[in-house]
Amino acid sequence: MSSPGTAASLRAANQVRVVRALRQHQELSQADIARDTGLAPATVSSIVKDLVAAGLLTTTGGAGRRGATVAISRRAGLVGGVDFGHSHVQVSLGDLGGRVLVTAQEPLDNDHAHEDGLALAHRMLDRLLAAESDAGDLHAVGIGLPAPLGADGVIDSGSILPGWIGVHAADAAEKEFGVPTRADNDANLGALAEHAVGAGRGTSSMAYLKLSSGVGCGLILDGRVYRGGIGTAGELGHMTMDETGPLCRCGSRGCLEAYVGGTALTAQFAPIRAQLSVREFVALANNGDTGAQRLIEDAGRYLGRAAAALANVLGPELLVIGGDLSDAGAPLIDGVRDGLRRHALAPVAAQVRVERAALGARSSSIGSVLYALEGLSLTGPARV
Structure with a gap:
């Protein structure tokens, strides 16, 4: 960890600005990144070169060249999104640029035990991962639930899914998926997605x-x-x-x-x-x-x-x-x-x-992907 105000912390903050710009626009020239972030062209070129070497970014036209087109690499890895509804579960995979690659949905009774719902979502996620095997590892998962989550992360009695009441949703999901997991109310995640890309x-x-x-x-x-x-x-x-x-x-x-x-x-x-x-x-x-x-x-x-x-x-x-x-x-x-x-x-x-x-029926599912992405610390959390 670098102290605030150090050269290392400034460099990390500038990396975050570059990645945020690419997550918002998907693909930019280095000149466009400089305009979008307010960073000096030379700083952008240096950051791009470092992040290409780290495998996070990819370029056409040569890393470090100002005319190069830059995007977040598809091979940098994946994040998962899980949206539990009243009678279904929808699972999505997205890349580290925030692009949702594939989505699947299956029916699920609203009175399911939370362990059963998470196990079904895990099986669906594994099938999607198998189909995207060239896109890198799974880094994180976000889940949305039709329930109020208190500040402590526990679902209260307002849930329409009785099998989740009293459960710390993120902890239970992280135990199931084996990667860092974040949980939130599905409407919050729908708002996140519609605001970012809808x-x-x-x-x-x-x-x-x-x-x-x-x-x-x-x-x-x-x-x-x-x-x-x-x-x-x-x-x-x-x-x-x-x-x-x-x-x-x-x-x-x-x-x-x-x-x-x-x-x-x-x-x-x-x-x-x-x-x-x-x-x-x-x-x-x-x-x-x-x-x-x-x-x-x-x-x-x-x-x-x-x-x-x-x-x-x-x-x-x-x-x-x-x-x-x-x-x-x-x-x-x-x-x-x-x-x-x-x-x-x-x-x-x-x-x-x-x-x-x-975004129609996919708002909360897309939001769960973006929420998982926010929690990553590859170059600092993204805030879409």
């Missing part, structure tokens, strides 16, 4: 609202994921909309999730057609079923009321709507926009944009 790219503040079986919210403030002092910031799904409303799984009444969550909507729709998944319910609405459309329009209005309160308090530039329910498109998104217009301060409503997630 609908929120270029913004400094945004909220990612994930609408699937439940309701999650990930916050980006001043360019970074905001988790709050106790680690559970963003639990918008348990904002009380009506204290005499329907019972929520958290034990309270009238929570937003009881009106907007996919499980709540399919339960309301059950007298018409029972045992639908959230995706099947959304497909019915998209195919013209008036009852399903009405429920989604109502959900949009409820979400808009909650989003207005969020916008008034935090003033994000953008609200990104993701998760399975976002496939409903305009009926849901328009309801959120209408809620902002009705319930947010006029200047807030006029400036906050509402967009559908650009």
Whole structure:
């Protein structure tokens, strides 16, 4: 370890700046790196030469030459991302440049034991690694869970996966995978991905609202994921909309999730057609079923009321709507926009944009890859 202010620490910090620029843009000339980072061209040339020799970077046109095109080497290694949903697990592999190379998904009962879920994810990850055998070793894994994780990393009773309650998620996963592992709420990871490479790219503040079986919210403030002092910031799904409303799984009444969550909507729709998944319910609405459309329009209005309160308090530039329910498109998104217009301060409503997630169902999975990448110390942690 080098002391702050030493030549070695300055060199390491400059290496981090170069790698961050390449993770953001994937490929740059050395002149572009110098412009992006503010470093002197000679400094960039020297850093590139060192990192090429270390196997982290690759160049076309010759290492150290200012006209060379530089990228993070595919052979430098891999990171894994695991996204646990209400009824599935999605596993991805990415390179050290943050590019997701391959993704697989398998069904998984929501009442699984956490050991069984991790074992399944491990088997899936091994299959993906076997197919990418020329890309180097696995360096780290990130996992996303539909649950609040406290500052101590333990999943509390708010999880929709009962087999994970009381578990230190990162420790359990690291024991399974055998590499450094980080865990976070899936909505936080969705926010990370959409901000880095999706609908929120270029913004400094945004909220990612994930609408699937439940309701999650990930916050980006001043360019970074905001988790709050106790680690559970963003639990918008348990904002009380009506204290005499329907019972929520958290034990309270009238929570937003009881009106907007996919499980709540399919339960309301059950007298018409029972045992639908959230995706099947959304497909019915998209195919013209008036009852399903009405429920989604109502959900949009409820979400808009909650989003207005969020916008008034935090003033994000953008609200990104993701998760399975976002496939409903305009009926849901328009309801959120209408809620902002009705319930947010006029200047807030006029400036906050509402967009559908650009990464679709892969937001949290891509975010788990980026989160794993953040924790690496090859040249210092990347912050996308």
